Amino acid sequence: xxxxxxxxxxxxxxxxxxxxxxxxxxxxxxxxxxxxxxxxxxxxxxxxxxxxxxxxxxxxxxxxxxxxxxxxxxxxxxxxxxxxxxxxxxxxxxxxxxxxxxxxxxxxxxxxxxxx
Amino acid sequence: xxxxxxxxxxxxxxxxxxxxxxxxxxxxxxxxxxxxxxxxxxxxxxxxxxxxxxxxxxxxxxxxxxxxxxxxxxxxxxxxxxxxxxxxxxxxxxxxxxxxxxxxxxxxxxxxxxx
Numbered sequence: 027x028x029x030x031x032x033x034x035x036x037x038x039x040x041x042x043x044x045x046x047x048x049x050x051x052x053x054x055x056x057x058x059x060x061x062x063x064x065x066x067x068x069x070x071x072x073x074x075x076x077x078x079x080x081x082x083x084x085x086x087x088x089x090x091x092x093x094x095x096x097x098x099x100x101x102x103x104x105x106x107x108x109x110x111x112x113x114x115x116x117x118x119x120x121x122x123x124x125x126x127x128x129x130x131x132x133x134x135x136x137x138x139x140x141x142x
Numbered sequence: 143x144x145x146x147x148x149x150x151x152x153x154x155x156x157x158x159x160x161x162x163x164x165x166x167x168x169x170x171x172x173x174x175x176x177x178x179x180x181x182x183x184x185x186x187x188x189x190x191x192x193x194x195x196x197x198x199x200x201x202x203x204x205x206x207x208x209x210x211x212x213x214x215x216x217x218x219x220x221x222x223x224x225x226x227x228x229x230x231x232x233x234x235x236x237x238x239x240x241x242x243x244x245x246x247x248x249x250x251x252x253x254x255x256x257x
Binding site: 030 | 174176178183184185186187188191231235242243244245246247248249250
């Protein structure tokens with residue numbers, strides 16, 4: 027499967043615990059994006075990363091949320107001390123290096139976080 | 143400030159007829175536009191895109207039209223099929239000061255194609 031791989035697909039955490047969501051980009055893609063979709067809402071941009079570099083984190087909440095894309099391994103979205111309002115679908119997307127021809131990104135199947 | 147607007151939250155169409163989904167934008171620096179389709183419990187799937195140097199792009203049953211002067215684009219699906227029932231997201235892209243691109247998304251239009 028050469029697509030964007032996200033795991034886990036479903037994650038249940040108690041309030042105060044940590045959630046870690048992983049994303050492996052498509053082969054050949056060096057850019058990773060994280061989006062969040064809250065119930066009954068559209069896609070909200072969170073963060074855009076290259077390997078070992080955060081390009082744009084303007085959509086990340088100021089506290090408890092962090093993201094990384096290390097030189098080796100998947101990108102990780104980490105949510106510390108989760109609260110019920112963090113319950114959402116988290117989508118990862120990837121793209122090849124930027125080009126003048128456009129900017130198509132490809133999504134994974136999503137990770138559904140439920141905070142109880 | 144919603145730079146990309148999909149003003150119709152939902153649309154219902156009869157099978158075999160044309161579906162027209164609309165999208166308006168405010169930023170004249172956008173130079174690339176995309177449509178994605180999303181089924182429940184799945185990630186968005188890229189559908190079709192258009193560069194600002196064109197006014198039309200066609201791929202099978204899907205055609206995207208771009209009217210730069212009106213800052214408006216539309217996705218036409220003809221003929222519509224029940225399997226097209228999904229949420230459709232419009233997205234726009236521009237290069238920023240750091241020479242990076244960022245997609246700005248609409249809130250989506252839920253299309254229901256009735257048999």
